Amino acid sequence: MPQPTCIVLVVAAGRGERFGSDLPKQYLDLLGSSVLRRAIHPFLDHPRITGVRAVIAPGHENYYQAAMAGLDLLPPVIGGATRQDSVLAGLEALAGDPPDLVLVHDAARPLVTRGLIDRVLLALDQADAALPGLPVVDSLRRVEAGRVCGEISRDGLVRAQTPQGFRFQTVLDAHRRHAGDTSVTDDVELVRRDGGQVAWVDGEEDNLKVTRSDDLAIAARTLGARPRRFASGLGFDIHATAPDRPLFLGGVEIPAPFGLAGHSDADVLLHALTDALLGTIGAGDIGVHFPPSDEQWRGAESGQFVRHALKLLAQREGRLEHADLSIMAERPKIGPHRGAIVARLQELLGLPPERIGLKAGTMEGLGAIGRQEGIxxxxxxxxxFPA
Incomplete structure (x- = not known):
């Protein structure tokens, strides 16, 4: 029996007025990635997720493109005036080729885990919808005009979270029937009012919703405390010199009486860097992704090879921590150009200069490099990577 298809809708159409920032909160930085990017990441490499689609606010297209660069996502959908309008817009965008299941997740929840996703999906085997939540453990009081005026029983109460899971046609029908009903705060309530069965699964304390500036700081502390595993990648490349070509090293054109032979721009440093990045995720080498037999890569700028490797790394939620690079050339002298090369590598890699090592040396006249036959x-x- 084939596995059910499942699309994730990440609702990112809010303006974030309560947060008090000029930039909508879903696009704010959280330890080097936007809140939205971190909200999306856990779904991208989940084996049961078919695709991810964001619902964004009109006018946020540039924010979205910058935040999502390098991720393999379905095209975004423009949302509406309310959350319910935005979710319905996302569901309607999927209706032409409907998935079996859909998960609806808040862009302001950047700490969702695979375990939580698994629990929601498992619950959909037996129910029309699934709600992750946490039991209310604090005492509840009703307050009016600044005075405590009563107690509320917490028995049976849970704090609702996302991702909420649904059988696609069930939630689409419920949204269509209740379009414009402003009394409903989330999607599982629409399904419940339509008579659907909603299962409850354990939520997670760390799965907080970034609503105030304090929440962003809490998310950063939580994320920073999570264990990570480390991997290293090694890359090596060599190109013969060619008298009729420009010389590119690290994305910088270097004045020299020769360049390097190759199908692309033959930037030997960026080729070695690309191979090293691909090696950390077992993704082959540069020739697998950009074969020299393919004419579209003739004379290509090698920075795009690095960006492609970084995209694959990001899809696996990998984070580049450090790069150490060496150039072996008899001439030209690299020292005068070191600053420019490091600056270009900073742009490509998104790393500060103290996390980029760049060294150069000669071969003391020995071998092909020493004879200036190559670099x-x-x-x-x-x-x-997340552990």
Whole structure:
């Protein structure tokens, strides 16, 4: 029996007025990635997720494109004036080729885990919808005009979270029937009012919703405390010199009486770096992704090879921590150009200069490099992944 298809709708159409920032909160930085990017990441490599689609506010297209660069996502959908309108817009965008299941997740929840996703999906085997939540453990009081005026029983109460899971046609029908009903605060309530069965699964304390500036600081502390595993990747490349070509090293054109032979721009340093990045995720080498037999890569700028490797790394929620690079060339002298190369590597890799090592040396006249017949480069990168 084939596995059910499942699309994730990440609702990111809010303006975030309560947060008090000029930039909508879903696009704010959280330890080097936007809140929205971190909310999306856990779904991208989940084996049961078919695709991820964001619902964004009109006018946020540039924010979205910058925040999602390098991720393999379905095209975004423009949302409406309310959350319910936005979810319905996302569901309607999927209706032409409907999945079996859909998960609806808040963009302001950047700490969802695979375990939580698994529990929601498992519950959908037996129910029309699934709600993750946490039992209310604090005493509840009703307050009016600044005075405590009563107690509320917490028996049977849970704090609702996302992702909420649904059988697709069930939630689409419920949204269509209740369109414009402003009394409903989330999607499981629409399904419940329509007579659907809603299962409850354990939520997670860490799965907080970023609503105030304090929440962003809490999310950063929580994320920073999570264990990570580390991997290293090694890359090496060598190209023969060619008198009729420009010389590119690290994305910078270097004045020299020769360049390097190759199908692309033959940037030996960026080729070694690309191989090192690909090695951290077992994704082959540069020739697998950009074969020299393919004419579209003739003369290509090698920075795009690095960006492609970083995209694959990001899809696996990998984070580049450090890059150590060496150039082996008899000439030209690399020292005068070191600053420019490091600056370009900063742009490509998104790393500060203290996390980029760049060294250069000669071969003391020995071998092919010593005879100025070629230039070689080596790259060693360190990458971390969620443990």
């Amino acid at each position: 070689a480069a080596q790259a060693l990168v360190t990458v971390s």
